[in-house]
Amino acid sequence: MSTETPVDAPDDGVEAQASTESTSTDFIREKVIADNASGRFSQRVQTRFPPEPNGYLHIGHAKAINLNFSVAAEFGGTCNLRFDDTNPEGEDQEYIDGIQEDLAWLGYTPSGPALYASDYFQQLYDWAEELIGKGLAYVDDQDAETISTQRGGFGKPGIESPYRDRSPEENLGLFRGMRDGQFADGEKVLRAKIDMQSENMQLRDPIMYRIKRVPHHRTDDQWIIYPTYDWAHGQSDAIEGVTHSLCTLEFTDNRTLYDWYLSQLDLPYEQPEQTEYARLGLTYTPMSKRVFARLVNDGLVDGWDDPRMPTLRGLRRRGYPPSAIRAFVNKVGIARTNSTTEIELLESFVRTELNRTSLRRMAVLRPLKVVITNWPEGEERQLEAINNPEDHSAGTRTVSFGPELWIEQDDFKLEPPPKYYRLSIGREVRLRAGFYITATDVDTDPDGNPTTVYCTYDPESEGGSTPDGRKVKATIHWVSAQHAVGGTVNLYDRLFSDPHPGEGGTDPLDSVNPDSRETLTNVRLEAALADVAPGQVVQFERLGYFAVDLDDPSVFHRTVGLRDEWANIQKRQNKAQNKGKHSNKDSNKGANKDAATN
């Protein structure tokens, strides 16, 4: 954690992006510019990030956070964190704390202390009485099912409640009774009196208050009636002085109601304006707190901070730099089009950032023993290795070299396939930061798998080149057997195998990838990897970026692999082979797949 903390101050982050990233704008910023030009809101810009504290933040929230904070920063405005805590069921102080931690980690600082919709409960209540007094709200005695039925359907009119025309006096008495505990949970609700014939369902006498004898994490048992989202949100915005209330597309129909409530009240404030944009969609990634909660509760992952989770905490543990997440959501942009971004774009931002900043280290994940047969008896060498070729200020380190080494099993082949140019008998490769070695012999186990490779080294090749200037095709990583340290390395694959989990009404959990984590315990790490800070991300050369676990520094999580051309070559070779061998089978399979998806 220590190394991950405030790399950059939030304002720097926002401003740096605003100036270095594309200068193109979006419809929301254009709207703000237009508002400022017309003098609306007196040139004031105030946004807010309003999560409900009933779960942890995920990458989708990062888009909302970036939007709200960036817009405020770009126009000299403010942006607060407001907890939309109007429904105590599922809400918890744990999430309030967690959300604030995650927000800070991402690199944003609210303009003031955290705000809470629950702080406005009294004001909201008073305003409700005001609406009742104006004959614009009434207490309904019917149950949820009846009210739902009477609401009608798309293209069908609704039916007015028989309690709709109670007098303001009666309504006031009943509403106070609701507040004072005279009725059971669900026995009565307060409804706005709008239009049961509206083709916008939100306007068919929406619920403003429901009775819930559930203790609230902040107000405890002070209230047993709680305002609904629609009744609370716009008024909370107005109380705080929000000008631009940004939310996602599914609230589009609610905007009319948002405006209606605000226009009925005698507010001493400017009326805020709601604008909707598309939420973030990511391939292979459901974006739903409900789904994440099931993953956690069903034990499919270790918790909300499991490195496979798209939660901010998960990504942090996984080693995703907050700056990469910010750059990503910034690049995705803001539009009203429902869209799903390829997760590769996110990973590309992670690689770009980590390539620049992470120290290089050598780690052998699937070890194969190498014996240098012509190494001078009893000698040991300290070699100098560059810490980061992208950043020379990162300096160098020494790595120990001796007669017995570990290399990656993948880096030696008994029978090298076409285009493979790593080690095999008779071939010479370079050891990274070390010597050239040539394989001369190999031991195998009864199954024919190599167990020890015997090599000779060229004493003149130290530093990576020889006086005769001969070239080697491959450079491989290695670790001295005498000096290697152990550890645990977690390799991760996508948590979901379907690019669009849950598509077509299926259960997203049906496509959970059972092999999303592979834990390797028989790894050999260079000695420097015993000295790392929790949360630090290093590059294991030729393999990928790996984050030191936040709690156990001997555990590494693969953040993301390096681009791997050899893997692509192999994939293409396999494909070509299969095509040649089973062309009929394959084309049938393809046709079926197409039919299934169409």
Added chain:
RNA sequence: UCGCGGGUAGUUCAACUGGCAGAACACCAGACUUUGAAUCUGGGGGUUGCAGGUUCGAGCCCUGCCCCGCGAGCCA
């Protein structure tokens, strides 16, 4: 069925508001290389959902259609 929103390379977005349809990521090829990484260069890719109309000129304006998403919680 009704209302609202949306449709521009594989993906996400641009296109100075009617003037030669671009970028990033992805993909392919080459160069370079002590990471098959990074970096650099180049390339393939589009009937701007479809059909009409207005205009010298339409991704943008008009008409009709098609497709996708959201909306009938006392969730947010």
